[in-house]
Amino acid sequence: MRNKRKLLIEQLDQKLQPFQKTEMVLVPAKGWINTIRTALNMTMAQLGAKLKITRQGVRNIEESEAKGSISIKSLKEVGEALDLKLVYGFVPKDGTIDNLISLKAEKLAEKIVLRTNQNMKLENQGIGDKNINETIKELANEIKREMKKSLWD
Template sequence: MKNNKQYLLLQQTDKKLEAFKDLKATVVPAKGWVNTFRTALKMSLRQLGNRLNIAPQSTKEIEEREANGTITLNSLRDVANAMDMQLVYGFVSKHESLEQMIGKRAKELATEIVMRTNNTMTLEDQQNSKERIEKAIAQKTNEIKSEMPKYLWD
């Protein structure tokens, strides 16, 4: 990577993601976390509502919004505080690291670029060998990873 500052930021962010890796396998309860914790604490809708200064029906609506994915982080934070808990959220990468994610995307782009050029050359009866194409893709991938151009995520 040409930009040391960008590389350092990438490394630091990857380090922060490490804390969430074990959570990848966590399954969200069907009724949501609010309902699960409230039930585990043997807290009624009325009791949680009182702690939130809202009606029991509004508490039920919060649980429903969480279960269907339309709740806000502020609402979740309020509920967590009312249950003497802390809301923590983050992202879990589908890859081993952000560098791996960038590498995958760079290879996709490089393949697209090289194959576009190769198709033009094929039409002109100047087709490259498979080895040459693979080498060109690898070189273009490294170039894209190094420069991290703005079009990387287009």
């Protein structure tokens, strides 16, 4: 099961790799629909005809996209009407899915080890800083290897 999960993560990272190299895409202030329609010199009435809705319907769609409340279904429909493909997905902010898992595992391990060490110090059984760092790394590797659900709490 662990090997299958590791393979899935590797495959996902490979699929997301092309998006890692691009700078963050900023959504235009008026939204993509308005920006593309305007760049194509297409009127709201023309786009409305393709979507079989009124000019006001196009205005509502553009406004809902600009506010971030448009549905994916509506975006797909507009894309098809414009002969464009909708691209949708999530890309890790820093690096890969594997890096995300590693960072979460390290944070969880640090929390566990420091809390445990604090309790041990109260009983005069604490471990030194060097051992703390080693213990954190070992626990992080174990958490990552086992992909415990507590990783996402």
